[in-house]
Amino acid sequence: MTTVPQPSPTIAPGARPAPxxxxxxxxxxxxxxxxxxxxxxxxxxxxxxxxxxxxxxxWWDCHTPFPVHGLDKAMGIKPTILPxxxxxxxxxGCIAGFVLQWFTNATSFDVPSGIPGITVRGYEFLISGKPxxxxxxxxxVMFELTILLSALGVVGWMLLLNGLPMLxxxxxxxxxxxxxxxxxxxxxIEARDPKFSEERTREHMESLNPLSIERLEP
Amino acid sequence: xxxxxxxxxxxPGEPGNNTWEDPxxxxxxxxxxxxxxxxxxxxxxxxxxxxxxxxxxxxxxxAAVLAMxxxxxxxxxxxxGVGVWGNQNPVMWGWPIVNFVFWVGIxxxxxxxxxxxxxFRQNWRTAINRFAEAMTIxxxxxxxxxxxxxxxxxxxxxxxxxxxxxxxxxxQFRSPLLWDVFAVSTYFTVSLVFWYVGMVPDLATLxxxxxxxxxxxxxxxxxxxxxxxxxxWHRYERAYLLLAALAxxxxxxxxxxxxxxxxxxxxxxxxxxxxxxxFVAGAIFGGFAMVVTLxxxxxxxxxxxxxxxxxxxxxxxxxxxxxxxxVGYAYAMEFFVAWYSGALYEGFVFVNxxxxxxxxxxxxMIFCNVVAPQFFWFKRFRTSIPVMFLVVNCVNVGMWFERFxxxxxxxxDFLPSSWAYFKPTWVDIGMLIGSFGLFFTLFLLFMRFxxxxxxxEVKAIxxxxxxxxxxxxxxxxxxxxxxxxxxxGSHGHGLARDPARREGHPDxxxxxxxxxxGASS
Numbered sequence: 001m002t003t004v005p006q007p008s009p010t011i012a013p014g015a016r017p018a019p020x021x022x023x024x025x026x027x028x029x030x031x032x033x034x035x036x037x038x039x040x041x042x043x044x045x046x047x048x049x050x051x052x053x054x055x056x057x058x059w060w061d062c063h064t065p066f067p068v069h070g071l072d073k074a075m076g077i078k079p080t081i082l083p084x085x086x087x088x089x090x091x092x093g094c095i096a097g098f099v100l101q102w103f104t105n106a107t108s109f110d111v112p113s114g115i116p117g118i119t120v121r122g123y124e125f126l127i128s129g130k131p132x133x134x135x136x137x138x139x140x141v142m143f144e145l146t147i148l149l150s151a152l153g154v155v156g157w158m159l160l161l162n163g164l165p166m167l168x169x170x171x172x173x174x175x176x177x178x179x180x181x182x183x184x185x186x187x188x189i190e191a192r193d194p195k196f197s198e199e200r201t202r203e204h205m206e207s208l209n210p211l212s213i214e215r216l217e218p
Numbered sequence: 219x220x221x222x223x224x225x226x227x228x229x230p231g232e233p234g235n236n237t238w239e240d241p242x243x244x245x246x247x248x249x250x251x252x253x254x255x256x257x258x259x260x261x262x263x264x265x266x267x268x269x270x271x272x273x274x275x276x277x278x279x280x281a282a283v284l285a286m287x288x289x290x291x292x293x294x295x296x297x298x299g300v301g302v303w304g305n306q307n308p309v310m311w312g313w314p315i316v317n318f319v320f321w322v323g324i325x326x327x328x329x330x331x332x333x334x335x336x337x338f339r340q341n342w343r344t345a346i347n348r349f350a351e352a353m354t355i356x357x358x359x360x361x362x363x364x365x366x367x368x369x370x371x372x373x374x375x376x377x378x379x380x381x382x383x384x385x386x387x388x389x390q391f392r393s394p395l396l397w398d399v400f401a402v403s404t405y406f407t408v409s410l411v412f413w414y415v416g417m418v419p420d421l422a423t424l425x426x427x428x429x430x431x432x433x434x435x436x437x438x439x440x441x442x443x444x445x446x447x448x449x450x451w452h453r454y455e456r457a458y459l460l461l462a463a464l465a466x467x468x469x470x471x472x473x474x475x476x477x478x479x480x481x482x483x484x485x486x487x488x489x490x491x492x493x494x495x496x497f498v499a500g501a502i503f504g505g506f507a508m509v510v511t512l513x514x515x516x517x518x519x520x521x522x523x524x525x526x527x528x529x530x531x532x533x534x535x536x537x538x539x540x541x542x543x544x545v546g547y548a549y550a551m552e553f554f555v556a557w558y559s560g561a562l563y564e565g566f567v568f569v570n571x572x573x574x575x576x577x578x579x580x581x582x583m584i585f586c587n588v589v590a591p592q593f594f595w596f597k598r599f600r601t602s603i604p605v606m607f608l609v610v611n612c613v614n615v616g617m618w619f620e621r622f623x624x625x626x627x628x629x630x631d632f633l634p635s636s637w638a639y640f641k642p643t644w645v646d647i648g649m650l651i652g653s654f655g656l657f658f659t660l661f662l663l664f665m666r667f668x669x670x671x672x673x674x675e676v677k678a679i680x681x682x683x684x685x686x687x688x689x690x691x692x693x694x695x696x697x698x699x700x701x702x703x704x705x706x707g708s709h710g711h712g713l714a715r716d717p718a719r720r721e722g723h724p725d726x727x728x729x730x731x732x733x734x735x736g737a738s739s
Contacts, residue, residue, distance in 0.1 A: 042685035049448075065254060066419070066674040066683060067451040080453045086460050104380055104388035113382065120382045127392050140397035140475055144404040147468045151408045151461055155415055158457035162450045165442035172445060180446045181423040181674075183254035 030217035033170040034190040035201050036177070037210035042068055045185035048208045049074045052187060055204055059193035063171065063186040082157060089153025090146045097142035106132040170216045177214075188216070236529045237601055247342055247679055249524040254677050261671045262427055264520045270666055271519045278662045284655020291648050292367055300370055304642040308631040313646040314364040315479075317653060319497075319621040321361035322402065322476055326469055326498070327505025328354025329409060332416070333465035336458075342533055344675040345525040348420075349516065349664070350509050351413040356660040357508070358406045360653045365398075394478035401475035408468055412461045415454075418444050420669035473501045480624065487567035487627035490555060496548035503541035503587070504617035506534050507610040514607050516665065525671050528601050535600045538613065542591035545620075549588065567627050575639055576626050579619050586616025 039045050049062055053076050062071060103111075103122045110119035124132060159165070171177050171188060180186055187208070189201050198215075205213050236245040251257050295302055305312035328350040335343040369375050378399045380389055389396045422444035425437035444450070474494035481493040510531060517526040556568040571580050590612040593599040600606065630637045664670070677683055 042683060046685060062448040063446040064448060064451065065258075065423075065446060066678040067455050068448070068683065069678075071448050072452040075448055077449055077452050080456050082453060082456045082460060086464075090464075100380060101391040105391045121386045123386050123388055125388075125390055125392070127390065130392060134392055137392040140394075140471070140478075141391060141400045143471060144397075144400040144468075147464050147471075148404045148407060151411060151464045154457045154460045154464070155411050158415075158453050159442070161453055162447075164444065164450070165439075167438060167443045169443060169445055172443065177445075178426040181419065181426045181444075182258045186446075 032191050032198055033216045033218040034188055034196075035198070035205060036171065036174065036189075036214045036216055037187045037205040037208060038176055038179075038212045038214070039185040039187070039208075039210055040183065042185070044209070045187065046071060046074055048187045048210070051208060052189065052204070055195070057189055057193050057195055059190040059196070061188050061190075063177070063180045063188060065181055065183060065185070068185075080161065082154060082161070085157045086150050086154045089157075090150035092153075093145035093147070093149030094142050096149070097145035098138060100145075101138045101141060102133065106134070170218050174214055174216060176212060184211075236527050237532050237597070245529060247345065247527065247529065248676060249527055251524060251680070252682070254680070254682065257677055257680070258423060258427075258673060260524065261522075261669065261673050261676070262424065264522070264665065264670050265424060265667065266427065266429065273515075273519055274662060274666065277658065281655045281658035281662060284652050285659045286655075287648060288652025288656050291645055291652055292363075295367055295645065296372055300368065302643060302645045304640060304646050306638065306640070308628045308633075308636055309626060309640050310628075311368075311625055312640070313622075313642055313650065314368045316618065316621045316625050317650055318361050318364040319476055320504070320618045321357045321364070321653065321657075322405075323473065323497070323501035323504045323617060323621075324357040324508045325354040325361065325405070325409070325505060326473060326501035327509050328352070328357075329405075329412075329465050329469040330502050330505065331509070332412060333462040333469065336462040337466060341679045342530050344672050344679055345522075345527075345530055346509065346513060346534075347675070348413075348416065348672045349512065349661075349670050350505075351409065351416070352661065352664045352668070353505075353508060353512060354409050355406070355413060356657050356664075357505075358402065358409065359660065360657050362402060362406065363653065363656075364649075394475065394482045397475045398479055401472045405468060405472045408461070408465055412465055415458065415461065416672060416675075417669060418442055419446065419454075419674040420672060422446070423673050424669060470498055473497045485628065485631075486561065486563040487571070487624070490552065492548055492551055492555070496545065496552075499541050499544040499548065500587075500617060500620060503538060503545055504613060506538050506541070507613035507617070510534050510538070510606060510610040511614060512661065514603060516670070520665070520670070522671065525676060531603075531606060532597075532600050535594045535606055535609075538610065539591050539594035539600075542587055542594075542613065546588035549584065563632070567630075570630055571623060571627060574630065576623070576629065579626065580623050583616050583619040583623055586612040587620060590616070 037048065039048060045062055045064065045068065049071055052060055053074070062068075062075060064071065105122065105125045107122040108124050110121050113120045126132075130137065171180075171186070176184070177186060187205070187210070189196060189205070191198075195201075202213060234249055236247070236249060238245060248257065251260070303312055303314065305314070328347075331343050331350040332347045332354075335347075366372070366375060369378070377387070378389065378396070389399075418441055421437050421441035425434055425441045428434035428437055474497065477493035477497035480488040481490060483489060513526050513531065513534075517523050553568050553572075556564045559565075571577070590609045593605060593609055599609075626640055629640050
C-alpha cells in the first residue's frame with residue numbers, strides 16, 4: 001500500500017450499489033470476467049502498464065480519469081486510423097458538395113428517385129450571365145460540407161471503434177470503479193487473455209503494489 | 219505550478235495571484251488544489267449542491283420571462299407579417315440581420331477557445347472552454363432564429379435547403395445568402411458535436427457521483443458508458459485534435475461567409491474586400507467580451523475562482539485588446555479606402571456614417587470598440603474586475619452598434635426620395651431583449667445541469683498528471699523504463715509529491731507531447 005498521505009479517500013456518494021465483488025465469496029455464483037487493480041497515481045499506473053505489457057498480456061486495459069500522456073505508448077496501443085477516415089469523410093463531403101450544386105443548378109436531366117414513376121431533375125439557373133459550371137461560387141458550400149462530413153465522420157468512427165455507447169460493462173458494476181472518473185487509475189486484465197490465470201494474474205497484480213484488487217464478473 | 223514549482227524558489231506574487239510573468243517558469247493555472255479528488259469535488263459542487271445560489275433563481279426567472287416574450291413576439295410576427303418590424307425600403311434587412319450577425323459573432327470566441335487555443339497548446343483554455351463552447355451553441359441558436367423568422371412565409375423555410383420537390387425548384391447556390399445557410403448550420407452542428415464529445419468524460423464523472431436514480435440514468439445515457447479506458451482515450455484524443463483542426467478553418471469561414479452577405483453585393487459601404495478579416499476579428503473581439511461578461515459573475519457565484527483565475531481573465535482581456543485594435547484599424551482603413559478609391563458614393567456613405575443622421579451610433583461604436591479597450595494596455599485595469607466588467611460590456615454594446623452602422627448605411631441610398639430616418643418598432647426592441655432572455659435561460663440551465671468546467675482536461679494540466687518523470691511517452695523502450703522504475707521503486711508511490719526527486723527533472727510539466735491534450739501553457 002502507498003505511504004503517501006491521501007486526500008479523504010471517501011468513495012463517491014452512493015452512485016450504484018456495491019455488488020459482491022469480494023474475491024472468494026462469489027466465485028461459485030458467477031465466472032470471473034477479469035481482475036482489476038486500483039492505483040492512485042500516474043506513476044503507479046505507468047509502472048503497472050509497463051510490467052503488464054512485459055508480462056505478455058494482450059486483453060488488458062488501463063482506465064484513467066483523464067488521458068495520461070504517454071500511457072498509450074507504454075501500453076503499446078497502435079496509432080488509430082481516425083485521421084485517414086477523417087480524410088475520406090472530408091473527400092466525400094467535398095465531392096458531394098460539388099455534385100449537389102452542379103446537379104441542382106447547372107443541369108436538367110431526369111434522375112430516378114427510387115420511388116417508381118418519380119424522377120428528380122435539376123434546373124439550369126442563369127444568374128447574371130455566369131457560366132453554368134460556376135466553380136468559384138460553389139467553393140463555400142463545398143468547403144462547409146467537407147468540414148461537416150469530416151467532423152461527423154471523425155466522431156462517428158471514434159465512437160464506433162471504441163464500441164460506444166456501451167451502457168453495460170463488467171467494470172461499471174464495481175463500486176470502486178466509480179472513482180475512475182474522479183481520481184483513481186485502474187488496471188484491468190480480462191479472463192479471456194490466453195495468459196490469464198486467476199492466481200498468477202492476482203500475483204502479478206499484487207507485485208504492482210495496488211490499493212486494492214477486485215474480481216470482476218460479467 | 220501551484221504546489222510543485224519547477225525549482226525551489228518561491229513563486230513570485232501573493233498567494234492566489236497567478237498573473238505574474240517570470241521567464242522560465244509557468245504560473246499555476248489551478249489554484250489551491252493538489253489532488254484530483256478535490257478538483258472533482260469543487261467543480262461538481264456546481265451541479266451537486268442541493269440548491270443553486272439565490273441569484274441563479276432570480277436570473278433564471280428574469281431570463282425565462284424574456285425568452286417567453288421572445289416566443290410571443292415571434293408568434294405575433296408569424297400571425298401579422300414582417301411589417302411589425304421597422305424594416306423599410308431601402309433598409310430592407312433592418313434589425314433582424316443586425317441581431318443575426320451580432321449573435322453569430324458572439325459564438326466565435328467559443329470556437330476560438332476550444333479549437334484554435336487547443337491547437338496552439340494554450341493550457342489556460344481548459345478552464346473556460348466548456349462554457350465558452352456552450353455560449354457558442356446558445357448564441358448560434360439566437361442567431362439562427364432571426365433569419366429563420368425573417369423569411370416571410372415561415373412555413374416555407376425548408377426552401378432554404380436543397381430538398382427534391384415536385385416543382386424542380388432548387389436553392390440558388392451562387393448566392394451568398396445560401397452559403398450562409400450552409401455555413402451557419404455546419405457551424406452549429408460541428409460546435410455541438412465538439413462540445414458534446416468534450417463533455418462525455420465529465421458526464422461520466424457526474425454519472426458516477428449521481429445521488430439519485432434519475433441523475434444516474436440521465437447522465438449515464440449521455441455519457442455513453444464512458445469508462446476511461448486508455449484505448450478509448452487514445453482514439454478520443456485523436457478525434458478531439460481532428461475536430462479542433464476542422465473547427466479552426468470552419469470558424470474563420472463562417473464569419474467570412476456572413477460578411478459575404480454584405481461584401482458580395484454591389485453597394486457602397488458594403489462592397490469591400492476588408493470585410494472577411496474585419497468581421498472575423500470583430501467576432502472574436504465581441505465573443506471574448508461576452509465570455510468575460512459571463513465568466514466574471516459565474517466564477518463569483520459558484521466559487522470557481524480557483525479554476526477561472528485572474529490569469530484567465532487577464533489573458534482574455536489581452537485578446538480583447540488585440541482584436542479591438544484590429545477592429546479599430548479596419549474602421550480606419552475603411553475610411554482610407556473610401557477616400558482612396560475616389561468613388562463618389564463610397565465616400566458619401568462614409569462621411570455620412572461619421573457625420574450623418576446616425577452619427578451618434580457611429581461614435582458609440584468607436585468609443586465602445588476602439589477607445590474603451592485601450593484601458594487594457596495597463597495591467598492594473600486588465601486585472602481589475604470592475605474595470606474589465608465595464609469595458610467588456612462597452613464592447614458588447616459596441617459590437618451590436620458596429621453591425622447596426624453597417625446595415626444602416628443603406629439608409630441614404632442612390633435615390634434621395636427614399637431617404638428616411640430608420641426607426642425600429644417596439645417589436646424590434648422586444649426581440650433583441652428577448653433573444654438575450656433565450657440566451658441567458660439556456661446558459662443558466664447549462665450552468666446547473668452540465669459540467670461547467672472540463673474536469674478531465676483540468677486534471678490533465680495539473681502537475682500530478684505528469685508523474686515524476688516527464689517523458690514517459692517518447693521512449694517505447696521497456697528495459698530503460700524498467701530501470702528507471704527500479705531505481706525509484708524503493709520509495710514507491712511518493713514520487714509525484716517528492717520535491718527532492720523532482721529536482722532531477724527541471725520541467726516535469728513541460729513534456730510537450732505531440733498530439734496530446736494538455737501540454738504547456
